[in-house]
Amino acid sequence: MKLKATILGMSALVALAAPALAEYPERAIELTIPAGAGGGTDTSARKLAILLEEKLGTSIAILNVGGGGGSVGASQFMQAKPDGYSLFATWNSPITTVPQVQNVAYSLDSFTPIASTSETAYTLCVKADFPAATGEEFLAELAANPGKYTYGNDGIGGTMQLAAERIFQAKEIDAIAIPFGGAGETLQNFLGNHVDIYGGSISTVLPYVETGEAKCLLVTSAADVPALPDASGLESLGLGDKETLLWRAILGPKDLDPAIVEKLAAVIDEAVNDPSYVEFLATKGEVPNVVKGDALGDRLQSEYDALAEVSKRLGL
Known part of the structure; x- marks a missing residue:
């Protein structure tokens, strides 16, 4: 009798939850982007938000919170309620990289993974007169000239x-890392001959590859690009x-309802694969690239x- 009552109680909860999920979302969703307007993550998220609005039938308000390599926005988002009306559009660095070198208030457990959206490789590029024409020759040149x-x-x-x-560690290469404020700043210093090698996103350097000002010899993906x-x-x-890889994703606050996660992941999948x-x-x-x-x-x-x-090997 007690087991029967428990089963009936669970059924009642499911019955109550189903209409609530069917009605979700009932109001606007706020999408936090941990970067300033105009960057790669911002433009990608805004384009995706337009498609999500159509598929979810609600408006999506964009909130840009830059700073700290994405950590400021991530820390602020931790305070969001897990009700499905606060989402986080980020690239992987604030979650997997920044905590290696900064003291941050969050961890992987501070978020609910919903779905990744896209990905690309980073690339290493040199000037046209660099003494290498392939990735293998590029690594050999660096290995032969430590520092x-x-x-x-x-x-x-x-x-x-x-x-x-x-x-580099796998090939025992000693190259000198010069930090900049992002791919755009890195590119300008590369073009101005302040560094020998451009390291950054493909989209930033691609126009200069097409004009012959740069040649990219290595990508950080397993496959060719x-x-x-x-x-x-x-x-x-x-x-x-x-x-x-550099990849982007939509996350939710900790303890987000699994039913909402499933619904959002399905809609994100549709939007990402929209032609x-x-x-x-x-x-x-x-x-x-949708991983849910x-x-x-x-x-x-x-x-x-x-x-x-x-990071540990580098002493960071």
Whole structure:
């Protein structure tokens, strides 16, 4: 009799929850972006938000909270209620990289993984007269000249630096990391001959590859990247396990209802694979990549652990 009553009680809860989920969302959703307006994550999230508004039938308000490599926005988002009306559009660095080199108020457990959206490789590029024409020759040149070459990156302990050092450590390469405020600043210093190597996102340097001012010889993905036909993917160099990608995701606050997570993940999947969004991503050198729920959580943890090991070796 007691078991029967328990089952009836659970059924009643399910019956109550179902209509509530069917009605979600009933009001506007706030989407926090831990970066200023106009950057890669911001433009990607805003484009995606337009599609999500159509599919969810509600408006989405954008809140930009930059600073601290994304940590300021992430810390602020921790205070959000887990009701499905506060979402977080981020790239991986604030979650898996920044905590390696900064004291932050959050951890992986501070968020509920919903779905990743897109990904791209970082790239390492040199000037046209650099004495290498392939990824293999590039690494050989660096290995033969320890301490000679400098490479610009996205800041001390940034994802680009850790991505490069995963490769360099495997090949016993000693190159000098020069930190800048982002890919744009890195590019300007590379073009101005203040660093020998550009390290950053593909979309930023691509116009200069097309004009011949830069040649990209290596990407940090296991596979080759069609946008950079002269760049070697890590798999071809026997370094496929050293892959590090720049990727974006939508997260929720801790303890977000699994039913809401499932619904949002399904809608995000639809939006990301909408032809207009796929075309938009292609102009940025990115591709759709949707990993949902627990699988996304596993990806975050795996990357966090790998970058923690590199960071420790670097003494960061």
